[in-house]
Every structure is written in structure tokens, then in C-alpha cells.
Amino acid sequence: MKKILKIISSVNGAVSKSTQLADAVIEKLTAHYAGSTVKVKDLSQQRYEHFHEGHLKVYRGMGEVAPEIVATVEKVSDDAINEVMEADIIVIGVPIYNFNVPSTLKAWIDHVMRAGRTFSFAGGQKEGLVKNKKVYLAVSSGGVYSEGPMQAYNFAVPYLEATLGFIGMTDVTTFWAEGCDMPGYKETALQKAIDKVAV
Ligand SMILES: Cc1cc2nc3c(=O)[nH]c(=O)nc-3n(C[C@H](O)[C@H](O)[C@H](O)COP(=O)(O)O)c2cc1C
Incomplete structure (x- = not known):
């Protein structure tokens, strides 16, 4: 039995490919870990403020x-961090917007990355304080980044891996529906990614 936190960052509602891919991951997880609970956090609805003074x-x-x-300010960040700390598994739906993660997801990250709470530099050593989590990224993109001319534009997944890893979440698995807006790819992109889902 696991506590699963599902984070949606697409603005596309029920037809969102990243959310459908995240759902496929969760379906496998709940079948594998009987009695698991799923908490849904939709960042297109629950928006985090951009940083201010x-x-x-x-x-x-x-x-x-x-x-x-x-x-x-502390409460908003504390609540976001507590949700992460309470989860065993975090599944994040990530559509690629302008070669990066949606700004709503970045804003959430800004409130979760907090010295003394999710990472520490005590004794001059960096330590991620969010331990023992499994993370799945369910990514969808209009273009293709695993091969071809757009490979150099693959910023979002390395960014998420580095950022989540910085605060201790180093066990990250990515499933990616690529070419969702490209003829020749879009017809099968989501199903191919769903078929690869394994937990
Ligand atoms: C504002 C916006 C910006 C986008 N920028 C990119 C991009 O930089 N690269 C890309 O491959 N696809 C881009 N796309 C296409 C989406 O990544 C693609 O349609 C994806 O499947 C959307 O995921 P969703 O269905 O979960 O919302 C963009 C889409 C939108 C709406």
C-alpha cells in the first residue's frame, strides 16, 4: 500500500496526453500496490505565486x-512540502511548453525547494532532505527530443531530474509521449508511451 501524489500541470483537462500517461502509470501502481491512495494536485487550478519580495x-x-x-508565505510552502513528504510515490504529468516545464510546475518547485526544509548545506555538505521517494515523470511533447535535430532542446527532463535529485528525489523514471503534434508520430505517440509503462 502506497501513498501516491499525482501532480497535473497540463491546462488541457481530460484530453491532456501527459495526464493520460500519468493515469496509466497510476493504474499500474495501484494494481501493483493494493490499497494505495491517490491524492490529486492540479497545478492548472491550484496556482502558486511567482516569487515576490x-x-x-x-x-x-x-x-x-x-x-x-x-x-x-510559510504556510503555502509548508503545505506543498508536507504533501511531498507524506507521499511514497509522486507521479508528475509534464507537457512541454516552450522547451521547458509549464510555469505552474516551476512555481510549485520554487515553493518546495527550501533551504532547511527540503535541502540543507549543514557543515558545508549539500544534502537532499526528501528521502525514500519514487518519482515518475509522464511527459508529452509536440516534438521529438530523443533523436533528431531537437535533441539539444531537451531541457525539461534533465531540469526536473536535477532539481528533484537536488532535494533528495534521485529515483526518477520517465515515460515520454513524443511527437504528439507531428504527423507520422501523433497517431501512435500516446499509446506507444502507455505501452512502455512499467512500475
Ligand atoms: C503553450 C504551448 C507551448 C508548447 N511548446 C512546445 C515545445 O516547446 N516543444 C514541443 O515539443 N511541444 C510544445 N508544445 C506542444 C505540447 O507539448 C504537446 O501538445 C503536448 O502533448 C501537450 O501535452 P498535454 O496534452 O498534456 O497538455 C506546446 C504546447 C503549448 C500549448
Whole structure:
């Protein structure tokens, strides 16, 4: 039995390919780990603020800030971090937007990456504090990045692997529906990716 956190970052609702791929991963997970629970977090609905001065001051201890701002800013980040900490498995649906992750997903990451909470530099050593998690990325893209001329534009997956790894989530498996908007690929892209899903 596992606690699964499903994170949606597409704005495409039910027809989203990254969400459908994430669902395929979750279907396999719930079949494999009987009695698992799934908590859904839809970042297209639950939006995280872009950083402002209050975040800088609270997260980085850089200057005075009104107590009510400290409380709200900390609570939003604490809640996001607690959801991550409570999960055994995190499945993230990731459509590629402009060669990167959706800004809603980046904003969530900005609130989860917090010194002293999810990573530490105690004693001059970097340590990721989010331990014992399994992460699956369910990626969909209009183009193809595993081969051909767009390989050099593959920023999103290395970014997520590096960022999640930095805070301790080093066990990341990626399933990717590539070429979802390209004739010759789009007809089969999602199904091919779903067929590869294994947990
Ligand atoms: C605003 C926007 C930007 C996009 N940028 C890219 C891109 O840079 N590279 C790419 O391969 N596809 C790009 N696409 C296409 C999507 O990645 C593709 O349609 C994907 O399957 C969408 O996933 P979803 O169905 O889960 O929303 C973009 C789509 C949108 C809406």
C-alpha cells in the first residue's frame, strides 16, 4: 500500500496526453500496490505565486517582513512540502511548453525547494532532505527530443531530474509521449508511451 501524489500541470483537462500517461502509470501502481491512495494536485487550478519580495525575505532570511506575510508565505510552502513528504510515490504529468516545464510546475518547485526544509548545506555538505521517494515523470511533447535535430532542446527532463535529485528525489523514471503534434508520430505517440509503462 502506497501513498501516491499525482501532480497535473497540463491546462488541457481530460484530453491532456501527459495526464493520460500519468493515469496509466497510476493504474499500474495501484494494481501493483493494493490499497494505495491517490491524492490529486492540479497545478492548472491550484496556482502558486511567482516569487515576490516576501518570499525572498522569508525563504532566504533576507530582511524584515511583516508577521502576516511570514505566516502566509510559510504556510503555502509548508503545505506543498508536507504533501511531498507524506507521499511514497509522486507521479508528475509534464507537457512541454516552450522547451521547458509549464510555469505552474516551476512555481510549485520554487515553493518546495527550501533551504532547511527540503535541502540543507549543514557543515558545508549539500544534502537532499526528501528521502525514500519514487518519482515518475509522464511527459508529452509536440516534438521529438530523443533523436533528431531537437535533441539539444531537451531541457525539461534533465531540469526536473536535477532539481528533484537536488532535494533528495534521485529515483526518477520517465515515460515520454513524443511527437504528439507531428504527423507520422501523433497517431501512435500516446499509446506507444502507455505501452512502455512499467512500475
Ligand atoms: C503553450 C504551448 C507551448 C508548447 N511548446 C512546445 C515545445 O516547446 N516543444 C514541443 O515539443 N511541444 C510544445 N508544445 C506542444 C505540447 O507539448 C504537446 O501538445 C503536448 O502533448 C501537450 O501535452 P498535454 O496534452 O498534456 O497538455 C506546446 C504546447 C503549448 C500549448
